[in-house]
Amino acid sequence: MYELIKPILWKIEPETAHNLAIKIIKTGLTNLYKEEINPLLSVKVGNLRFPSPIGLAAGFDKNAEVFSNMFKLGFGFVEVGTITPKPQFGNPKPRIFRLVEDKAIVNRLGFNNVGVQIAKDNIISKLDRFIPNKLGVNIGPNKDSSNRIDDFLNCYKSISKYSDYVTFNLSSPNTPNLRDFESKEIDSLLANIDSIRDRSKDIFIKLSPDLSEENLIKSVEKIIKYGMNGVILTNTTLSRPTSLKSGDCNEDGGLSGFPLKSLSLKQISIAYKITEGKIPIIGVGGVSSATDVIEKLSAGASAVQLYTGMIYEGLGLPKKINQELVKYLENNGIQNIQEIVGASQK
Numbered sequence: 001m002y003e004l005i006k007p008i009l010w011k012i013e014p015e016t017a018h019n020l021a022i023k024i025i026k027t028g029l030t031n032l033y034k035e036e037i038n039p040l041l042s043v044k045v046g047n048l049r050f051p052s053p054i055g056l057a058a059g060f061d062k063n064a065e066v067f068s069n070m071f072k073l074g075f076g077f078v079e080v081g082t083i084t085p086k087p088q089f090g091n092p093k094p095r096i097f098r099l100v101e102d103k104a105i106v107n108r109l110g111f112n113n114v115g116v117q118i119a120k121d122n123i124i125s126k127l128d129r130f131i132p133n134k135l136g137v138n139i140g141p142n143k144d145s146s147n148r149i150d151d152f153l154n155c156y157k158s159i160s161k162y163s164d165y166v167t168f169n170l171s172s173p174n175t176p177n178l179r180d181f182e183s184k185e186i187d188s189l190l191a192n193i194d195s196i197r198d199r200s201k202d203i204f205i206k207l208s209p210d211l212s213e214e215n216l217i218k219s220v221e222k223i224i225k226y227g228m229n230g231v232i233l234t235n236t237t238l239s240r241p242t243s244l245k246s247g248d249c250n251e252d253g254g255l256s257g258f259p260l261k262s263l264s265l266k267q268i269s270i271a272y273k274i275t276e277g278k279i280p281i282i283g284v285g286g287v288s289s290a291t292d293v294i295e296k297l298s299a300g301a302s303a304v305q306l307y308t309g310m311i312y313e314g315l316g317l318p319k320k321i322n323q324e325l326v327k328y329l330e331n332n333g334i335q336n337i338q339e340i341v342g343a344s345q346k
């Protein structure tokens with residue numbers, strides 16, 4: 001079906017096309033793709049069990065409007081947000097660019113969202129506690145906030161009860177100085193989180209692909225030290241590989257998709273040497289096939305997320321990857337997908 005509507009969607013300005021896609025998904029039309037996920041794909045991530053290692057990355061369902069229908073497409077978990085305490089318009093439009101020749105996107109949205117109160121109501125109206133798929137909420141501070149740590153904590157307190165896990169987004173490149181929380185200000189943030197958190201809910205920390213090896217190691221050590229439950233690697237990159245061909249590649253913002261794949265893989269490999277399985281890594285960046293998933297899991301990720309791959313391959317992508325992963329496991333006599341986590345690091 002996506003193949004039929006893709007030529008229409010792709011003629012439309014990217015953000016308008018995205019909003020249209022959300023409207024279509026809301027109608028339930030895409031539930032036609034619904035499939036049961038094979039138990040071979042079930043993975044344990046922190047204290048949670050995901051029915052599939054394929055998750056929807058933050059940024060697609062910013063306002064928690066369609067997560068329940070995204071589960072039906074085969075995602076084992078969906079991360080909504082980034083949600084900030086107050087509603088926010090974000091940066092001036094246009095702010096999403098397709099880099100078609102590179103199978104990539106550049107975005108500088110800047111946390112456009114309806115704010116935590118409305119997002120919370122959206123979640124409550126769609127939450128189904130009787131399904132195995134898990135819901136994550138990704139949170140961040142408002143751009144004009146005078147105290148960003150308070151923003152993180154207030155958002156967390158308002159919403160953690162309604163999610164299975166909360167991700168603290170320290171790595172969006174589109175909120176000025178947010179990335180200071182990844183290194184310079186990480187101790188004060190993590191200590192504050194530790195002092196107020198609900199220990200029955202997992203907390204993941206999302207980091208950037210642009211952290212140096214030294215700073216990534218330091219951050220991951222602190223994430224473990226303060227008892228966080230996992231690390232998400234990675235957000236979009238400010239770097240621009242020389243291989244890029246598309247006209248809009250030098251637009252300001254974060255680059256995602258195929259050109260991010262090797263950068264995120266490198267960060268996963270570095271982090272896995274520190275975590276050694278003590279806390280899970282969720283690998284994100286350029287995933288668009290079962291081979292990409294196997295590569296990320298082998299490097300040490302316990303699960304993956306994707307976004308840009310779905311823009312290029314369509315809404316059937318998670319279902320297709322699930323099916324290909326099952327075939328791979330059966331052909332290789334592997335009992336559960338978890339057996340391949342960290343395989344290439346041993």
Ligand SMILES: Cc1cc2nc3c(=O)[nH]c(=O)nc-3n(C[C@H](O)[C@H](O)[C@H](O)COP(=O)(O)O)c2cc1C
Nearest residue numbers: 057058059081082107235256257285286306307308
């Ligand atoms: C249009 C767009 C908006 C995004 N918004 C967010 C966001 O609000 N919060 C966040 O943590 N990541 C956001 N991301 C980053 C993704 O969650 C993901 O980390 C990144 O795109 C790499 O994965 P991909 O290559 O599969 O897209 C966004 C990505 C895109 C393309």
